[in-house]
Amino acid sequence: MNKLLAMGMLSLIIIGITQYFDNSELNLQQRFEIYTRKYGKFYGPSEKIFRTKIYEERIKLFEAHNSDKTQTYTMGENQFTDLTQEEFESIYLRRRSYQKQQFENYVSTSETNLSSANWEGLTAIKDQGQCGAGxxxxxxxxxxxxxxxxxxxxxxxxxxxxxxxxxxxxxxEDGNLDNALNWVLNNGVTTATNYPYTGKTEACKRQTGLFQIKGYQKVDPNQMQPAIIKSPIAASVDGSSWIFYKSGVFNRCSFEEFNHDVLIIGFKDDGTWIVKNSWGQWWGENGIIRLPKGNSCGIQEQSFIAYA
Structure with missing residues (x-):
């Protein structure tokens, strides 16, 4: 009798475990359906199986990472969650390394001794979409x-x-900050309303614009904080490891090559960089990433400030 009871209890445990995993699997599938609707993704039957598998692996990665209390940042869902690393890099990052040239260097003329700066909200968070034009x-x-x-x-x-x-x-496909700033210097730029974003390379429809800058300068590492006090600065980075960043101070930088460009909008009193990206508000901290002080992800190597 005890043997039968034990076998019955074992059967109930096995059924419960099976149901648990079935429900867990169902929940992940439901989450993937919600995810695809949120980001406007549409897949055929075979690709959907492939993308679902990637998504499920990512969710498990996020949960394991975020449960580790020693981490300084969190991972989370974004438009890249069902992409492979190779797909992410080929679509959203630049194809080649930065061109090294000689530039006029920025020299601070301000006597301000601010220990921090934050221009968050000065300019809008934008989304470059599937166009490598950071x-x-x-x-x-x-x-x-x-x-x-x-x-x-x-x-x-x-x-x-x-x-x-x-x-x-x-x-x-590719571009450089100095070329872009030089174009605005020489030609001016029009508004986004007059020349809307399409997310693909097209024929030039307007060669000039009303809004110009008087110049731009390269910012050396020891001048970055004084420069940012004056205005946000554009910088080249290695963004390969940023794919799943959600919040916190990201401390997993790699720096093998420049493949992306961002806008540094501030720094904290401990030197942490506040960086505005162009991957939309769903990514990071409403479009922003925080990086440790110093040359994190190569952020101090190639940066530029414009002046009007």
Missing amino acids: WAFAAIGAVESILRIDGITDKDLSEQQLIDCDLESQGC
Whole structure:
């Protein structure tokens, strides 16, 4: 009798475990359905199986990472969750390394001794979509910033004009911050309303714009904080490891090559960088990532400030 009872209890335990895993699996499938609707993703039957598997693996990775109390940042869902690392890099990051040139260097003339700065909210969080033109968004961010600070305009300016018209760059395939800023210096840039974003490289429709800068300068590492006190600065980084960042101070930087560009909008009193990205509000801290002080992800190697 005791043997039968034990076998019965064992059967109930096995059934319970099976149901648990079935429900767990069902929940992940439901989450994936919600995820695809949220980000407007549509897959055929075979690809859906492939993407679901990637998504499930990512969710397990996030849960394991976020349960580790020693971590300084969290991972979470975003538009990249069902992509492979190779897909993410080929679509959203630049294809080649930065061109090393000689530039006029920024030298601070301010006697301000601020220990921190934060220009968050000065310019809008934007989304480059499936176009590797972080260079255009970072450059336009630097131009928009100084024009707003100087009271010249508060309009959103056109990244698409740079993508189409800056022939020194390669549109959604590649581009450099200095080429982009030089184009705005020589030609001016129009508003995003006049030249809307399409997320793909097209023929240039407008060669000039009303809004110009008077120049731009390279910012050396020891001048970055004084420069950011004056205005946000555009910087090249290695963004390969940023794919699943959600919040906190990201301490898993890699720096093998420049493949992305961002706008540094501030720093904290401990030196932490506050960085505005162009992957939309769903990514990171409402579009922002925080990096440790110093040359995290190569952020101090190639940065530029515009002046109006």
